[in-house]
Amino acid sequence: GAVVSQHPSRVICKSGTSVKIECRSLDFQATTMFWYRQFPKQSLMLMATSNEGSKATYEQGVEKDKFLINHASLTLSTLTVTSAHPEDSSFYICSAKAASQETQYFGPGTRLLVL
Amino acid sequence: AQSVTQPDIHITVSEGASLELRCNYSYGATPYLFWYVQSPGQGLQLLLKYFSGDTLVQGIKGFEAEFKRSQSSFNLRKPSVHWSDAAEYFCGGGGTSYGKLTFGQGTILTVHP
Numbered sequence: 001g002a003v004v005s006q007h008p009s010r011v012i013c014k015s016g017t018s019v020k021i022e023c024r025s026l027d028f029q030a031t032t033m034f035w036y037r038q039f040p041k042q043s044l045m046l047m048a049t050s051n052e053g054s055k056a057t058y059e060q061g062v063e064k065d066k067f068l069i070n071h072a073s074l075t076l077s078t079l080t081v082t083s084a085h086p087e088d089s090s091f092y093i094c095s096a097k098a099a100s101q102e103t104q105y106f107g108p109g110t111r112l113l114v115l
Numbered sequence: 116a117q118s119v120t121q122p123d124i125h126i127t128v129s130e131g132a133s134l135e136l137r138c139n140y141s142y143g144a145t146p147y148l149f150w151y152v153q154s155p156g157q158g159l160q161l162l163l164k165y166f167s168g169d170t171l172v173q174g175i176k177g178f179e180a181e182f183k184r185s186q187s188s189f190n191l192r193k194p195s196v197h198w199s200d201a202a203e204y205f206c207g208g209g210g211t212s213y214g215k216l217t218f219g220q221g222t223i224l225t226v227h228p
Contacts (some may be wrong), residue, residue: 043218093158102147106159
C-alpha cells in the first residue's frame with residue numbers, strides 16, 4: 001500500500017515552454033501533497049505544500065507564478081513549470097500523506113531538462 | 116528553528132560490516148523522525164519512522180534506528196551491510212504545521228565487496 005506515482009518520469013523541453021508534472025496517490029486519499037526539488041548531490045528542498053481543494057502554500061523564495069500547483073482531487077496534484085528556463089532543470093519529487101497521518105510517501109521523481 | 120543534521124556526507128563500508136548513519140535533530144518538542152533511502156534517479160523509500168513509544172524502531176531491509184532524546188539523535192543501524200544497500204540515506208523530521216518534513220543533507224553509502 002501507499003504508492004505514489006509521478007508522470008512523466010523525465011521530460012525535455014525547449015526554453016519558454018510550460019511543463020506539467022502529475023503526482024498521484026494510487027491506493028490512498030492524499031489530503032496533503034508536497035512538492036520538492038532536488039539538485040544533484042543535494043538534499044530535497046520543499047517547494048510547496050498543497051491541501052486538496054485549497055491554494056498551495058509556497059516556501060520562501062519559490063515563485064508561485066512560475067511553479068503552479070493544483071490539488072483538485074484527493075488523488076492528484078499537478079505542478080506546472082511555466083515559461084521554463086535552463087535553470088529550472090532539476091529533479092522534482094512529490095510526496096503525499098493522508099489526513100491525520102504523519103508519514104509522507106514519495107513518488108519516483110521527474111527529471112526535467114530545459115534546453 | 117527546526118533542523119535535521121546528518122554529519123557524514125559519505126560513508127564507505129565493506130560488505131558484511133556493520134553500519135551506523137548519524138542523524139541529529141533540533142526541535143522544541145519531540146519530532147516525528149524518519150529515515151528514507153534513495154537510489155540514483157529514484158524517489159525516496161521509507162525505511163522506518165519514530166513517533167513515540169519504544170525508542171528502538173525496526174524498519175525494512177534489516178535496518179533499525181534508536182531515538183535518544185539526551186543526545187538529540189536518531190541514528191540508523193544495520194548489523195551486516197549488503198551490496199544492495201549502497202544508496203543515499205536521508206533523515207527527516209516532522210510534526211510541525213501541515214506535516215512538513217525537514218531533511219538532513221543526506222549520507223551517501225558506498226559498499227565495497
